[in-house]
Amino acid sequence: MARKIAFINYKGGVGKTSLLVNVAACLAKLGKRVLLLDLDTQSNASIWLLRLERWNKINSNGEGAVFSIFDPGKTRLKDILVKDVVEGKTGEKLLPGLDLIPTTFNLVNLEDEFEDDPVKPAYLLFSEELRELEDDYDFVLFDCPPNILRACQCGVFCANEVYAPANPDALSLIGFTLLVEKLQRFHKLSASFRTAQMGPPAAVQGIIFNSIKAGVDIEVPKMRMQLRMNQFKTQRRVASSAKIFETQVRDATIVRRAVALGLPVILVGQETVETDNVLNDFRRLSLEIIKQGELL
Numbered sequence: 001m002a003r004k005i006a007f008i009n010y011k012g013g014v015g016k017t018s019l020l021v022n023v024a025a026c027l028a029k030l031g032k033r034v035l036l037l038d039l040d041t042q043s044n045a046s047i048w049l050l051r052l053e054r055w056n057k058i059n060s061n062g063e064g065a066v067f068s069i070f071d072p073g074k075t076r077l078k079d080i081l082v083k084d085v086v087e088g089k090t091g092e093k094l095l096p097g098l099d100l101i102p103t104t105f106n107l108v109n110l111e112d113e114f115e116d117d118p119v120k121p122a123y124l125l126f127s128e129e130l131r132e133l134e135d136d137y138d139f140v141l142f143d144c145p146p147n148i149l150r151a152c153q154c155g156v157f158c159a160n161e162v163y164a165p166a167n168p169d170a171l172s173l174i175g176f177t178l179l180v181e182k183l184q185r186f187h188k189l190s191a192s193f194r195t196a197q198m199g200p201p202a203a204v205q206g207i208i209f210n211s212i213k214a215g216v217d218i219e220v221p222k223m224r225m226q227l228r229m230n231q232f233k234t235q236r237r238v239a240s241s242a243k244i245f246e247t248q249v250r251d252a253t254i255v256r257r258a259v260a261l262g263l264p265v266i267l268v269g270q271e272t273v274e275t276d277n278v279l280n281d282f283r284r285l286s287l288e289i290i291k292q293g294e295l296l
Helices: 016-029 044-061 066-070 105-112 122-130 150-158 170-193 219-234 253-261 273-295
Strands: 003-007 034-038 098-101 139-143 161-166 203-209
Touching (some): 016 098, 044 098, 139 150
Parallel strands (some): 003 139, 034 139
């Protein structure tokens, strides 16, 4: 059974997509079958993994991306799946096991042009279509925007776990607090659509400190985040097993270079101390996420 994980924080700019893409790649490298669903209108994960040339073809006609499934009878999720998405310049498959459901800028239309059916809201339709795919994977990862509007609701409704990427600053703490509040509201709104087969609604399972710059002391921000986490645990507003991950991902220019190359860091192949450091961070984090699943 696939573990379905939504990566989200109400604070933007925390490096969520870079974290998610590189964790997905490391999991695939470990032999896991991984599906990454891009639910962020900015389309950063899709542009990164498809590269601009392939992504532009999808973006130009609006077909082959997530929004197209909300046109009744036209497209299904399984029809827009990009298998083994990471390719070399000549089309060779570089990372078997990492698949993508891409998005384009037209996903914003889900918020302002799509009319929800009260009997089958967008997130319920999305979950029914995902059910046709999820048994083929060990991990289904949702790249969510910093809100819980319709697109994000699709991921949150389907997910069993929520992880909050964070930076060591006060805004990330505020974003985490807002996330917990908004999750609870959405879970109440969507409760009547859940089935026993789906299990309980997704709770926050962890906070991941990301893009840590050299020389920055994160102990005080980490302590404040832990206090808030403990408070939410006492109130049963996050999972009882929720934690701040031991792995802290360092900031590195190699990540930005990887985006330009259209590759995860694990495939960049540039041997430097910086590359080794951040790649080891992503590898350790992936193993820690696997281990966290044992507590569920």
